[in-house]
Amino acid sequence: MDLLNAIVAFLNFVFVPGVAYGSQLALGALGVTLIYGILRFSNFAHGDTMAFGAMATILMTWWLQSLGVSLGPLPTALLALPVGIAATALLVLATDRMVYRFYREQKAAPVILVIVSMGVMFMMNGLVRFIIGVDDQRFADGTRFIISARDFKEMTGLREGLTIKSTAALTVVVAIIVVIALFWFLNKTRTGKSMRAFSDNEDLALLSGISPERVVAITWIIVAALATIAGTLYGLDKSFKPFTYFQLLLPIFAAAIVGGLGNPVGAIAGGFVVAFSEVTITYAWKKVAGYVLPAWEPDGLVQLLSTDYKFAVSFAILIVVLLFRPTGLFKGKAV
Amino acid sequence: MTGGYGRGGPDILHDCTISVNKGEIAVIVGPNGAGKSTGMKAVFGMLNLREGSVRIAGEDITHLTPQDRVAKGMAFVPQTSNIFTSMTVEENLEMGAFLRRDDIRGTMEQVYGLFPILKDKRRQAAGELSGGQRQQVAVGRALMTQPKVLMLDEPTAGVSPIVMDELFDRIIEVARTGISILMVEQNARQALEIADKGYVLVQGRNAYTDTGEALLADPEVRRSFLGG
Secondary structure, three states: OHHHHHHHHHHHHHHHHHHHHHHHHHHHHHHHHHHHHHHOOOOOOHHHHHHHHHHHHHHHHHHHHHOOOOEOOEOOHHHHHHHHHHHHHHHHHHHHHHHHHHHHHOOOOHHHHHHHHHHHHHHHHHHHHHHHOOOOEOOOOOOOEEEOHHHHHHHHOOOOOOOEEHHHHHHHHHHHHHHHHHHHHHHHOHHHHHHHHHHHOHHHHHHOOOOHHHHHHHHHHHHHHHHHHHHHHHHHHOOEOHHHHHHHHHHHHHHHHHHOOOOHHHHHHHHHHHHHHHHHHHOOOHHHHHHHOOOOOOOOOOOOOOHHHHHHHHHHHHHHHHHHOOOOOOOOOOO | OEEEOOOOOOOOEOOOOOOOOOOOEEEEEOOOOOOHHHHHHHHHOOOEEEEOOOEEOOEEOOOOOHHHHHHOOEEEEOOOOOOOOOOEHHHHHHHHOOOOOOOOHHHHHHHHHHOHHHHHOOOOEHHHOOHHHHHHHHHHHHHOOOOOEEEEEOOOOOOOHHHHHHHHHHHHHHHHOOOEEEEEOOOHHHHHHHOOEEEEEEOOEEEEEEOHHHHHHOHHHHHHHOOO
């Protein structure tokens, strides 16, 4: 019985949040990795692209809510997503046209593009805060829980409750659908294959008649969609605050690099590695330990790191990977 | 053709003429730094020509980009990184036919007919193949556009002598289907043996131009470039 309680506590506090957070990071890292594979630079503006996408979706959601539109048990934000994606796609395409294309034509070194993307990051950062403000915004509606702790306890008679937020479940389902769609696109369609060809060998792609500007534009549109979906899911699951999206940049990059930059499978794996490391290291294991080893009564919380230091986890993972396996778990490009 | 790389770069080619007729094989040979590869790149539009012109089937294409020349019926196999290593053999061929909107299965069967080993390995990543097989993928990719002219930059670089003979045989077969072949070769003797036309370049100029047979027989060429 105690063991069951321990498992439920583990699922409730580590596994479920880890899976949801991992899916969000995976979607973010996919965007970063696509840009790296095709445009060959690390896009520091990705976190703020997510913030912009989430913001556009939130504004649309509010408008729909004010009209009384709702999806019943599902959040209205799902209905607003296409508009958010379109707005973000327009923004990144305009940014590419006005900023990145200039450097592409100059054949600027990747490090210059990284710095350029930092400039873009600050611009987007300001734009989002200017439009929606710096505060927390709530836009989630629909059913809050699939299973609430109290129902679970009544159902099973266990002392520990298991809570599954509907947003967490939604995150995982949407992430799975998006990933399947993305891989289908990259592996089965002519356009998707031409993107992989361009990422693999740019010169040969040119010799084959693949148009770089078209590949770049399609990449930005896909990245806008991924960023908006990731940003909205994160906002639904936690809350929307522009600054947290800026902070998300670190775990997202850690995920993309752990998996191997430029490798989409790696981005997904990396997302979960980072998410689970963060959650397990910052979780106070006292409760689970109490069930498994009743004789052991630890003084502290059995927490390796306080949650305030959660970014240190991504940082540490990043450094370990860069030191010992710079191409990542799956074969990506060396940084 | 006269020209060099970049806008202000020095001329590497000086009044150099290269041509190939339908279904023929033309080979460019010459010492290191003679401008062999540069001559080929000039034909493909990868450097600035100051004088002269490039024509295909009588049409002037001097000012077209390499991509537009692909659409006009030119195909180029670079010496290195000439395949998509992370993609399967079949995907490599599909990418070769990227500009085509019609059914490509017929052409793909032709390529598989020419290089049967590729058919067995069509689901394998091209980067996992041997050097000779990679060259076959590279040539196959270029053939997918159904080009009028196939340009090969040292197709036998880095492959074993047996594979080299086989590749040359395949190249002759390609030429028999009516495709003109223009290639740069280090293995001058073997290449001239299969050439209808040979160009010996020295310092970016045409030094000797004749049929492959005649060049092989020319004592001057033999002494200077073929090692006796």
